[in-house]
Amino acid sequence: MIVASVVVLLVATAQENIAKQRIATGFGFFDDEANFAIIQTLIPYSETSSYARALLVGLLNTLLVAALGIALASVIGFTVGIARLSPNWLVARLAAIYVETLRNVPLLLQLFFWYFAVLRALPRPAASLSIGDAVFLNNRGLFVPALSFDGMAWLAPIVLVMMVLASRVVSTRTRAGTRWLDRWPRAGLIAFGVVSAAGILAFTVRAEVPALTGFSFQGGVRVIPELMALVIGLSTYTAAFIAEIVRAGIQGVAKGQHEAAQSLGLSRWQTLRLVVMPQALRIIVPPLTSQYLNLTKNSSLGTAIAYPDLVHVFAGTALNQTGQAVEILTVTMVIYLTLSLLTAAAMNWYNSRLRLQER
């Protein structure tokens, strides 16, 4: 009863405020010109684009960070988790230190660290760090060559696939032969495929190398420092939690499984890959899903270092300009909810495939 009356009161107040400030309600503003610039756009966008377009740009930027972050966090997390169980004392110790350090420092602080203390503190473009004069790192971001493909480049994968298929045919035809005869035609065909594919690519792919002109770089692809800081910060932080999940998963597999695998002569690595990990995944996947969801939601902290994600672009700039808080926040929340539900559904489907067959 009390709750209901408070809600009614709040809604009434909100309506009064909206009326007072003469803010339009509804989603009409979606088609209006956004009138602001965005520093990273994966699709064509300009200040004359609509708010709807800005929303899409922000969403794609969020998806980019989430995808890169999830991939990198998984690689680091599984590596560190496995390393924590290493028989090598030093390796195990270092992995433990990694986990304890990263998961106990607030994420926002870590993002500030990567952005302000590392990436913005890099040298000016004129004094860039560079790898082979093709990749450059400076306080304006990471500059890498852009690849452009000529008309005939599609031949390369086709040649490669054809040679691999041919080698399969050869290997089944020569099954009766000796090992030596069995292997060399296959290896030869695959080697031929690789060499000719590489040859085709050498003639059809051009790399546009970034070059310093004036105070910045022209050409190539620029990865903005906000994106780098956010991806590094999110993935190293989340990896600490994933590492613990992976460790618990591996330890949850019965000791007899290790022993059976080892008594058959499987190496430590084969035991992990073929016997332990497939069973550990059943324990790992559900909490791993929550970490993926956390990472996606935490990407909104990118706002603090001005990464143009969904929250920064839409629930930030667009909200400030239009004042339509209810509509914008509702849309933003619904989008996050949808992303989470889709991720969870995909992971649940994967987990159901790992279920063991029993009577």
Place this chain on the structure above:
Amino acid sequence: MMSDSPHAVEIRKISKFFGGFQALKSVSLTVDHGERIVICGPSGSGKSTLIRCVNRLEEHEEGEIIVDGVALTSNLSHIEEVRREVGMVFQQFNLFPHLTVLENCTLAPIWVRRVPKAEATSRAMALLERVKIPDQANKYPGQLSGGQQQRVAIARALAMNPKIMLFDEPTSALDPEMIAEVLDVMVELATDGMTMLVVTHEMGFARKVADRVVFMDAGEIVEAAPPEEFFANPKSERTKLFLSQILGH
């Protein structure tokens, strides 16, 4: 089948400690090629520890173990090379639950011995035939009875073509009606000349196939003798007591 080394397994005065507790006290045992050894003794006497030292699932601290000519030491870089010649069957089966029966039997041959998949599959089918469950090949271990699982475990170990087989109480986790089907497979294996070290309390099996019965108590080998002698004239009081307990009812 026979190798250059004079004995299949040579255990010389090994000791094994778990913290301050000594589980094996200077135990020695030599096993010839093709010999069948049955090991018995009260719970906690060190039977499992002893045979687990043979494939180095446990590491002994003193003495030496030579398996098929290779000494098991801590600076042995490739223990896998010894292990693939020594099959092991566990009390709890330890089949891989995420793989089918057939895949359980082909995993190690494919990954360790690099046998082509087709060859590994036909060999595994032949072994499943031998342990009398070819029709279960595509089921998962969780779908089989205990006796069937243990027979799969034997087939899985045999798929590596081992020179020596270790059995740690292979029938202790089974319902009585399933014990015979597993023992039958083991008797057949013994008849085919496999070198076997079997921890078991199935004295009928010991009488039938063992070349020697080894009695352990408190981390020591108390007595080792051919079955006729072992059962008819046990020398030590401890053996007599154990036999009266196990055969008395």
